[in-house]
């Protein structure tokens with residue numbers, strides 16, 4: 223699945239048939255339905271059909287967003303949430319990749335690490351929140367840890383699979399080229415595992431945001447989740463929607479960062495596109 | 497050949513080499529000596545153990561038994577070029593090599609790939625990849641060059657070009673060459689000595705003395721071809 227996902231664009235994207243008129247026409251059509259939904263939504267709100275208690279009007283949401291940015295409430299909240307996700311991601315990614323290296327590069331390492339990881343992976347980690355609160359209180363630690371945990375598993379599983387999936391024929395080549403073990407790992411094993419690791423990276427960033435949202439819903443005194451929870455108390459659906467939009471924007475942003483990284487690091491696969 | 501003392505004046509010497517996969521004995525107490533600079537072609541039916549022997553000589557098979565001594569360096573070009581896809585062509589040539597970059601450039605020039613030095617392996621044509629693989633083996637200036645059917649994936653024209661290239665490079669660098677091939681004519685055109693592997697042993701071992709460049713209709717080659725085809729269990733063609 224991962225291979226197809228990574229490779230398909232390279233061959234499929236038809237570079238040879240630029241048809242600007244049709245492309246523009248298509249792009250325009252794709253905007254039609256979202257705009258229509260927005261318009262209907264705005265009309266429903268203005269005529270009172272959709273009370274602001276249930277969902278605020280698009281215009282109100284835009285105004286609220288501007289206001290939240292001006293007053294510094296939104297930037298502060300985003301800052302706090304970003305910090306949590308970055309810390310958790312860094313810790314989880316380091317742990318996941320390190321464990322994958324230990325398990326992937328030696329049999330004893332695999333025997334020590336892999337069974338544990340396979341067992342832990344079955345745990346529903348959002349269900350760990352009550353335990354985390356008991357162990358670490360309601361401060362930053364349980365939130366960061368939840369993100370770290372969510373990040374570690376996809377990266378571990380994919381990197382481990384990537385290392386084990388490296389072509390044995392290339393390892394033979396390395397042997398005939400007299401590469402030592404360190405050079406074998408550096409030139410063959412790690413670059414060979416990279417595509418799968420990047421798949422893991424994208425998955426893990428996806429769950430990182432999810433874990434953050436869940437962690438912040440439970441008990442927070444700052445951050446995006448807190449802003450949303452606080453807004454619920456006062457029936458401020460406009461603020462809630464702004465918070466959700468920011469979550470998804472951040473998710474899209476990190477995803478496109480990984481895509482960029484993929485394009486650069488895996489350019490050897492896209493060699494056909496020059 | 498038998499007069500040669502093992503270890504003296506040989507780049508590889510094999511005595512009683514045996515390899516079995518389960519019950520199936522593929523190499524059965526095989527003896528072989530390879531002298532420096534010899535160009536040997538190894539023929540044999542599919543599944544006769546040619547690749548197995550080559551892998552043993554390359555040190556890729558740890559489960560062989562018997563005596564195996566290889567002096568000097570060995571380089572291998574596999575049937576598929578096996579270039580490392582995430583390293584550009586030049587980096588593939590220099591991988592694991594601590595020699596100045598000029599040597600790698602010179603090797604690329606020898607196989608006519610100077611312009612593709614910075615290309616990704618996946619963008620090479622089959623023949624280009626094959627030549628890159630050959631350059632990667634040659635740049636190590638091996639005492640023994642092992643070639644496992646390196647031309648079998650090439651079209652007839654590219655094949656002729658690469659045959660000439662291999663003979664030229666061999667004449668210049670003088671490694672001992674062990675070339676595995678299915679093609680009797682290829683063996684006769686290129687090698688000094690032709691071996692046939694059968695029933696796990698060298699069943700046929702004959703020198704080829706005709707001067708190069710050779711033509712298929714050289715009388716020595718015609719006689720040898722008939723012998724080899726017989727040794728391979730193929731009825732010689734009725735013609736000639």
Ligand SMILES: Nc1ncnc2c1ncn2[C@@H]1O[C@H](COP(=O)(O)OP(=O)(O)OP(=O)(O)O)[C@@H](O)[C@H]1O
Pocket residue numbers: 517522540541542543544545546547548549678
């Ligand atoms: N790893 C292995 N496990 C089991 N059997 C093997 C293995 N490698 C080779 N064999 C068997 O050993 C025999 C010889 O294989 P080998 O690859 O040396 O043949 P070959 O002479 O190179 O044939 P071809 O000309 O088709 O390449 C074959 O019957 C093959 O099935």
Ligand SMILES: [Mg+2]
Pocket residue numbers: 546547548
């Ligand atoms: Mg073979």
